Amino acid sequence: MIPVDERDTSASSGNAPDVVVVGLGPVGITLCNLLAAEGVSVEGVDAATDVYGLPRAIGMDHEVMRIFQNVGAADALAPAVGDYRPSEYRSAQGVLLRRFESPAEPYPLAWPPYLTFLQPELEQVLRDNAKRFPTLTLRTGLESIELKDPHAPILTLRDRATGETTRRTPRFVVGCDGGNSFVRRSLDIGFEDLGFHEPWLVVDMIVEDEHAQLPQTNIQFCNPSRPHTFVIGPGRLRRWEFMILPDEDPDDVNRPARIWELLSPWLRPDQARLWRSATYTFHALVAETWRKGRVFLAGDACHMMPPFLAQGMVQGIKDAANLAWKLAHVLRGTPEGLLDTYQAERRALVRDVIEITKRLGRVICELDPEKARARDAELIAAMEAGQGIQIRQNLFPPIRHGVVAHRADGSLSPGVGEPSPQPWIVSPGGRTRLDDLLPSGFVLLLAEDIDAPPALLEQARKLGVTVHRISRTRPERTPLAEEDGVFAAWLSAKGACATLVRPDRMVFGTAANVREVEVLLRELRSHLAG
Template sequence: MTQDEADVVVVGLGPVGIALCNLLAAAGVGVEGIDAADDVYALPRAIGMDHEVMRIFQNIGAADQVAAATGQYRASEYRSADGVLLRRFESPAQPYPLAWPPYLTFLQPELEKALRANGKRFPNLTLRTATELVGLENPDRPVLTLHDKVSGKRTKRTPHYVVGCDGAASFIRRRLDVALEDLDFDEPWLVVDMILEDGHVPLPETNVQFCDPARPHTYVYGPDRLRRWEFMILPGENPVEINRPERIWQLLSPWLRPDQARIWRSATYNFHALVAEQWRVGSVFLAGDACHMTPPFLAQGMVQGIKDAANLAWKLAYVMGGGSEHLLNTYETERRPFIREVIEITKRLGKVICELDPGKARARDAEMVAAMQAGQGIQVRQNLFPPIRHGLVSGGVDGSSTAGAGEPCPQPWVVGPFGRVRLDEALPPGFQLLITGDMDVSLNLLEKSREAGVAVHRVAQDRSYPALLVEEDRVLADWLTSKGARAVLVRPDHVVFGTASDAGEAEQIVRQLQTMLAATGQ
């Protein structure tokens, strides 16, 4: 692909940008990705991701390479200053709802290398490193000026669309003069990544949030021998001073001696809660840290950025294929309010952890211990987050979403013509209407689905039923039953558009999808 052929230019090749490049290329879009650095950042930053992200990597053909850089995500415990268990977050048990472990740890440099290597599979994807964006004009018909840092040459680009995945200090966001909404969270922390020299160091086997008013801190059990500590920087402390090796070892002394581990990375951060007030200006979009910054207490920063990429990628591909331009407005409509909710949830947990007043901490501890004793202190992490409630999801006349709308569609393991695979691997990309084995399908539904560009697939729960696909463990069927449904209409990003209990309802949601996709101007 020559530089003039790119339909989309993605600026920034961190995890969000390189994931978006892969997603667009897999959908047949001509894409060019650029990054000012000459290689991936060699140190870890993000450390946790969920099953929706692994599903995205699966869909671009990169799951096996990424999996090599992952580890088990341990349960997370909140403990008081004297070690009392205050709360525990656990993951759903097997069979996993999306066929992947619900949470994983990973090594970010290795993940980025895997995604860049995967991108080489696509002839319609060009990646340019050591290439800096130095000019952006006319967002409605973008004109980009790129500076090659090796040759010193400057070149122009005139793509249909531009996506800024260029991080918290985003040049694109600033060039567009997009303001950030401050959601009132600003706490300074020290983050330390350690590589254990001795695999037998007696450390916690879970992740722990130490809710100690003397110094709130966090321990994360990373992949292989990576362990992370995060320490709140107290009022009056100097961030430069606390980041010195001798001070770091003082903070780590309850757990480690210097002969047991080495410092891989240490950095001080202000944990922010910010959301860009616009995610689209003309034909230019923002994604990831360029348009939202989330405190790290639920490991949602990179995760939500990659979900931005998945949401935007299929919509850009759909529009580039002739679909209505208005669909692109649903990116911000869906993601911005969702991210605000995620940040508010994360802030509430952060404020629990960051309490410095001993009296308030004792009252907090008593309240949380009482909740544990009442059986309310053990929670599933995934249940904390809302569905997508706005945009391209099925709703009733009162504006409410239908059951399951906006949630990720389950992905069971299935047995079919290709053997035993995850469901997505047995289906073509695009809109899907998935029907459980016992639901009747009318000719009317089949015809309406064909007109709407929706593929219809029956997923049976019993090998005796005449279907090409038979699911294991009833993951999809049981989820549908919990929604009072027997069919689900799924978007290309595997977000549920809506559910139906019979062929008549299924036809209604297919018609609703067709109407919403065909709508003009919004």
Template sequence: MNAQHRTFDQVSKAVHPDPEHFQVVVVGFGPSGAFAANLLGQHGIRSLVIDKQREVYDKPRAIAIDHEILRILDNLGLAEAVLPHVAPFHASDHFGADGQLIRRIDTVPEPYPQGYVPTMVFTQPPVEAALRAHAQALARVEVSLGSELVDLDAAPDRVTLTLRGDDSTRRTMTADYVIACDGASSGVRERLGIRLTDLVFDEPWLVVDMLVHEAALAKLPQNSAQFCDPQRPTSFIIGPGNHRRWEIMLLPGEDPRVAQTQERVWELLAHWLTPADATLWRAASYRFHALVAERWRAGRVFIAGDAAHQQPPFIGQGMCQGVRDVANLVWKLARVLDGSSGEALLDSYEAERSAHVRELTTRIKAIGQVICERDPVAARARDARILAEGGGKPRTLTRQEIVPPLTSGVLADEADPARGKLFPQPWVETAKGRARLDAVAGAGSRLVIETAWARTLTEGVLAAARAAGLTVIALAQSGTAPLAQADVTVVECDGVVRDWFSACGRAAAIVRPDHYVFGTAAEGLALAALIEAFSLGLAAPAPVAPAAPIAHA
């Protein structure tokens, strides 16, 4: 049979003759693991995902996502499936020790920089179920539920894993790489001997989720709120539909187990609701931590999501951080597995994500410390300081100001004003109407360039961009002829990218598959150097020395 006419399965078996060998095994099928599985499948990487639990947990834990995460969902073809379970995140009013408004945290106004509302709330169980179903339908992804990892042994050339099913059967397989998304108490992290660095935040809180009856919704705040009351700091979040969440700080001496009983929950919420007003969906006591793993990689094994970091929930970035982890790692794994880049590229995963998580967690911790102030005198001084920062009035911050850019890793020169920032996604005009840029031009490695400036470049510069694996996307004015050397020419509707280029004084940007900016340029020689730097940064360098094998668990 001619190789051109072989079936997908035949080609797969020829490349991977061992049915128990996978390019990547993902441990954990929670949100981070499910995103990883979908991204791996999208790249055509033969993967296995395992999880002890057969069903999605039916209670909400995460409640917030942002535009970066919804953009990834859209790239996966999942946005339409999850949008019914998503709603805009209401502005969050912060009230001081005496009940006065001291500041507000809101979202940036339209036009939105990523094509979606910048911050959203969502209902986790159906969104997680949609992620699982999509991954299970991918041809190159195998899902094994009811399977627990009982042994992991990593050699320099592969990882051997042993699973135990909930029917007590055992299965052994090998993998080129492993991504551990197995949660805060990660067994893989423990096997690797990776310790967590404590960023010094440890507070006991009670999280309560209510489904509020329609008639009682008017009794509650119409915005989300942080009550920075030294008597008992409390957060209130408006979820989708009639879902409302309270996060209530537990005081010294209060028993977390007692706090989550129905009787005590209704006592704590008596200021807002009675049992006739709502149905208790979930009540769980937690310790809010700020923890980051000392290492994110041991040879061919990586940790991600809650296995690698935990942060207080005050701006709803916990799940977002895990999705960023796997989005960062998977495109690099894809390049290494197809031979486009060398093994050393994978070292940039920890370099980029650890620094980003530490900086964002530090900022979240600072917000939490403001909210959690228990000393009344210090709390009033805090309120006066925050109001003074707004010129004597409550000022509005945006959540997007709090999330930092990348600062290290596969990025251009540090002098570049836009390196490490998220590249915008504008709405663009098409023959069929308006569409978001990614839907028209794709979401791989891209060179986005203003058409008028691109016409002044030599043909060699854009040819070098294509040789570097970049899709050339030209931004044109309405009525302008397409750029012949571009793969795609688009006309944006609201000037989002035009204004972004203007703000950083540039006219071209190299954008990575995870939507972070490698670097920007303002003239031809600089662009040629930027393309060369991008090629060198992703080229197959000499392999790094393999890590010491992991001890047999």
């Protein structure tokens, strides 16, 4: 347990943190690590005294793992992380309706495109990792009880053990405090309801019989008599999710005897141990605004989505990565207008992800037998036409608004708003992921055959952009020689010779020649000037 520190860090004490993060779940603790890695003075507070010990989220993607890599936590996370199997949709008769797969190696971001994990272990690793940063303090057992004036935030906290109250007056507050967010309620921010409210039972089992006959892939059972889901977690963790039918009582469905009835097609009670069961209503909601003054929302505090693509925590971590670099830049003197791009970028994208997830949820949750038969016929026809196997990551759109480069006609150049590639770099000392060799901040990555004139290099330097060439065939020209041609292939597919990459490793823009690189740098200067 991380001890509570009861000292007052209000402005009058002269040591107010730049940022207070409320909530130390996976989104909040990630944001704390990201800010501290940028040298920001940050305090993370949570009402609970320790990490919640049961699993909740179970899937994450390569962008999230890259974020953990960039705060130095990836190696320590290895024991908590597992493979993510392909996902299949099957009819009540067991017929394959749809299949989601991941791209083959070499992976575009150096990490497997999707992974499973154990949330309690992940959160603990990130809390332990926080000890690396001298500007980061975590305080637990502190309940947020009042938030005044979002334009000059005054946050009051109460020690749950002693009842003592303290006050914080940071430059910024970020609410990462979940679906029932105190911060969101204090700001009187409502949700846009996107029209999905379905009750489900979630059951996590530790399988103790290695001979238990269980599926070898994740499966969405699109059975109108009861839609349900099977997910293979790390190690011996297996998850089942069962839709609660309209005439059922959630409390009754969540009784151990009833749970074992539902699990009986797969397991006997002597083959597995019940770790957790809980009933949820899966929602599709997005907060009307994600910022008031100098107070922000991230994660479940500003969006909730059905779990059918395992995007809830993933999108929250991406909120944190998007907001962290912008707060750090503003704290170093960039105009505060940069912070307006947080909502502009993230809300539209998250809303799209929710709509995509909701559409898949409607497919899975169909209870009408006639409509289910029509759905099955349509999906089977798509499978027979070669259209039923999809790459999960291809479902999601890129960033389209905010700090991204536009062409003269207002369109986005190829690759804008996507995560930039992260190839493996080879050297006499071994192989390393690209980000581990790059500084934080904006970077300009060049193909091996482009020569950057001194004027361009000076233009980049003045903006704080570091310039690096990545070689594929002539490693003598640069210390960054990639192993599998991932970066070169990506540039070729975009018709580009260079890419300007943001601190969150998202693509600001691509360029086909030196002149277009210069245009990118000028546009970046405009964005950062406010």
